[in-house]
Amino acid sequence: MSKKIRVRFAPSPTGGLHIGGVRTVLYNYLFAKQHGGDFILRIEDTDQTRFVSGAEEYIYETLSWCGLEPDESPKKGGAFGPYRQSERKDSYRKYAEQLVNEGKAYYAFDTSEELETKRKNVANFQYNIASRIEMKNSLTLDQDNVKKLLSENVPHVIRIKMPTDEEIKFTDMIRGEVAFNSSQVDDKVLLKADGMPTYHLAVVVDDHLMQISHAFRGEEWLPSAPVHILLWRYLFGEENMPQWAHLPLILKPDGNGKLSKRDGDRLGFPVFAMDWTDPKSNEKTTGFKERGFLPEAFINMLALLGWNEGSEQEIFSLKELIEKFSMERVHKGGAKFNYDKAKWFNHEWIKKFPVASFQLPVEILLKDNGINIDDPKKFEKVLELVKDRCTLLTDFVPQSSFFFQSPESIDVSAIQPKWDEKKNRFFIELIRAYEFINPWQHDDLEKEFKEIAAASQIKPGDVLLPFRIMLVGGKFGPGVFDIAAIIGKEETIKRITHTLQLLK
RNA sequence: ACAGAGGUGGACAAGUGGUCUAAGUCGUCACACUUUCAAUGUGAAGCCGUUGGUUCGAAUCCAACACUCUGUCCCA
Structure with a gap:
C-alpha cells in the first residue's frame, strides 16, 4: 500500500504573500488534489523577532480568495497539530x-x-x-x-x-x-x-x-x-x-534576479496577491485582487509561470489544472514575470466568463465610486456590452459609469474644432425626431440618425463622434446607439441638450 | 571566492537525434473591419549562449568555456 499523499505550504507570516508563494501553494494544492491527498498549511513562526501582526490572517484570506483551501491548518485544525511551529x-x-x-x-x-x-x-x-x-x-x-x-x-x-x-x-x-x-x-x-x-x-x-x-x-x-x-x-x-x-524562481521583468515587492513598486504592478498594509510603517502595497484580477485568471496565470502542459492551451480552469498538472513538466529555469501577459489572462477570463460570475465585485467597485445599481437587468446588459474592453475589473468603472449617471465632464475640446452651425442644427433636428421615437430601440435610433444626417447633407461619421462624446463624455465605450438605447430617451436628449449648451 | 542551478525570438513557452531551412501565446508595428476604444481577422520583424566533439544527420547526446541566477544569517 502506498502512503497517502500529504503536502504542505509552510510560509513564515512576515507580510503580504508574494506571487511566488502563491504559486508554491498552487502547485502543492494541484498535486494533492490530483492524487486525492491532503494539502496542509503550516505556519513557520519560529523567528519571534520577525513577528508581524495580521500576517497569518492575511494568508488565510489570500488562500480563500484564490480558492485554495487547506485541508489542515492552524485555523481549521487536523489530526497532526499544532500547525504553528511556535506551538510545537x-x-x-x-x-x-x-x-x-x-x-x-x-x-x-x-x-x-x-x-x-x-x-x-x-x-x-x-x-x-x-x-x-x-x-x-x-x-x-x-x-x-x-x-x-x-x-x-x-x-x-x-x-x-x-x-x-x-x-x-x-x-x-x-x-x-x-x-x-x-x-x-x-x-x-x-x-x-x-x-x-x-x-x-x-x-x-x-x-x-x-x-x-x-x-x-x-x-x-x-x-x-x-x-x-x-x-x-x-x-x-x-x-x-x-x-x-x-x-524555479520568478524573476523580475527587467534585468536579472528574483522578483521582489520593490520591483512591483518600481515598475507599477502588484507582486502580492492581495492588498497588504504593513502594521508598523502603515505602508500599503496593492495586490492583484484589488488591481482588478479575477482569482481564476490569477491562478491560471500563476500555473503557467513555470509549468506548461505541452499543448498550446493556455487557458485552464482550476479543475483542468488539477487534472493536467504534473511536477515533471515544471521548468527548471526561472521565468521573468510579465505583467502584460498577466493582464491578458485576466482579459481572457473576463471575456469568456458569464457576466454573472463577476457581477458582484463589479457592483461593489461601482458602489465605491458612487454608483448604485438599482436595475439588475440593465446592469447585466451593460456588463455584456462592455466586457470585451475591460482587461481588469476596475476598467468596468469608467466603461460603465456613464450608463448610470451623466458624465461628470464632457470632452468638448474633441468636438469644438470642427463644430459649426450645420452640426448644431443637425442635433436640434435629432432631438426633435427622437422625441417621437417609440419604442426606443437601437435600430430605429440609428436609422433616424442617418436619415437626418443625409437630409442635412452631413456624413454620419462627422456627427457620430460628437454624439458619442455627448453621451459618454469622451472617446470611448461601445456602440453609440447601444448606449443611447440603454440609457433611454429622456437621458439621451438631456445629454445632447447639455452639450449643445456647452458648445455655445 | 566557494557551492549548486539554469539557458529556444523583446517576454513566456512547444520541441528530447531525421517530418525543424523550428516555433504557439504575449508584446510591438502595419493593414482590414469600424462609430471612438476594444474585440475579431490578416501580415511583418526576430533563430536554438559560444566553441569543439559524437553521428550519415544535433536545438535535441558529450565536453570545455563564457554568461546569468540562487545560496554561503541564532531569516525563512
Whole structure:
C-alpha cells in the first residue's frame, strides 16, 4: 500500500504573500488534489523577532480568495497539530540533543557579536569543518567546561556537524539527481539560543511528524538541501524522506534576479496577491485582487509561470489544472514575470466568463465610486456590452459609469474644432425626431440618425463622434446607439441638450 | 571566492537525434473591419549562449568555456 499523499505550504507570516508563494501553494494544492491527498498549511513562526501582526490572517484570506483551501491548518485544525511551529517549540529540542549525543551535532557558545566580528575579519567566513575547531563549542571546549556552561544556562545554540568529504545526493522531481559534497556545506544552526528551532530542524521534524510525502519549495532552498537530507538520514531514515521538488524562481521583468515587492513598486504592478498594509510603517502595497484580477485568471496565470502542459492551451480552469498538472513538466529555469501577459489572462477570463460570475465585485467597485445599481437587468446588459474592453475589473468603472449617471465632464475640446452651425442644427433636428421615437430601440435610433444626417447633407461619421462624446463624455465605450438605447430617451436628449449648451 | 542551478525570438513557452531551412501565446508595428476604444481577422520583424566533439544527420547526446541566477544569517 502506498502512503497517502500529504503536502504542505509552510510560509513564515512576515507580510503580504508574494506571487511566488502563491504559486508554491498552487502547485502543492494541484498535486494533492490530483492524487486525492491532503494539502496542509503550516505556519513557520519560529523567528519571534520577525513577528508581524495580521500576517497569518492575511494568508488565510489570500488562500480563500484564490480558492485554495487547506485541508489542515492552524485555523481549521487536523489530526497532526499544532500547525504553528511556535506551538510545537518543545518537540524540537530533544531531536537536537539526540544528535548531540550521537556526535552528529554540537553545542556552540559563540555570541552573535563574536560571530559578527569573525565575519568582518575573515572574508567569506563559514562556520564549518575548517573553522569550527577555532570556535567556542563542545568540540573544542573540554567536557567539564561544557557541562558547567550548560548548567549555568549560558546562551548557546546547537549546530549540525557536517561530515567530511561525503557525497550527499537526492533526486529532485524537477531537476533529477542533485549532488553535493558535505565538506562544502557549513554547520548550520539547528536550535537557536531561545530554544526555537531554525527552519532546517523544523522542516525535517515537522514534515516527519505530519507525515508529509512530497515537499515543494522555491529553488533558493536548493543549497541547504544537503542539511535536510542529512537530518532525515540521522533522525528518521532517508528512505522515509518526502520527495523534494525545488520550484524555479520568478524573476523580475527587467534585468536579472528574483522578483521582489520593490520591483512591483518600481515598475507599477502588484507582486502580492492581495492588498497588504504593513502594521508598523502603515505602508500599503496593492495586490492583484484589488488591481482588478479575477482569482481564476490569477491562478491560471500563476500555473503557467513555470509549468506548461505541452499543448498550446493556455487557458485552464482550476479543475483542468488539477487534472493536467504534473511536477515533471515544471521548468527548471526561472521565468521573468510579465505583467502584460498577466493582464491578458485576466482579459481572457473576463471575456469568456458569464457576466454573472463577476457581477458582484463589479457592483461593489461601482458602489465605491458612487454608483448604485438599482436595475439588475440593465446592469447585466451593460456588463455584456462592455466586457470585451475591460482587461481588469476596475476598467468596468469608467466603461460603465456613464450608463448610470451623466458624465461628470464632457470632452468638448474633441468636438469644438470642427463644430459649426450645420452640426448644431443637425442635433436640434435629432432631438426633435427622437422625441417621437417609440419604442426606443437601437435600430430605429440609428436609422433616424442617418436619415437626418443625409437630409442635412452631413456624413454620419462627422456627427457620430460628437454624439458619442455627448453621451459618454469622451472617446470611448461601445456602440453609440447601444448606449443611447440603454440609457433611454429622456437621458439621451438631456445629454445632447447639455452639450449643445456647452458648445455655445 | 566557494557551492549548486539554469539557458529556444523583446517576454513566456512547444520541441528530447531525421517530418525543424523550428516555433504557439504575449508584446510591438502595419493593414482590414469600424462609430471612438476594444474585440475579431490578416501580415511583418526576430533563430536554438559560444566553441569543439559524437553521428550519415544535433536545438535535441558529450565536453570545455563564457554568461546569468540562487545560496554561503541564532531569516525563512
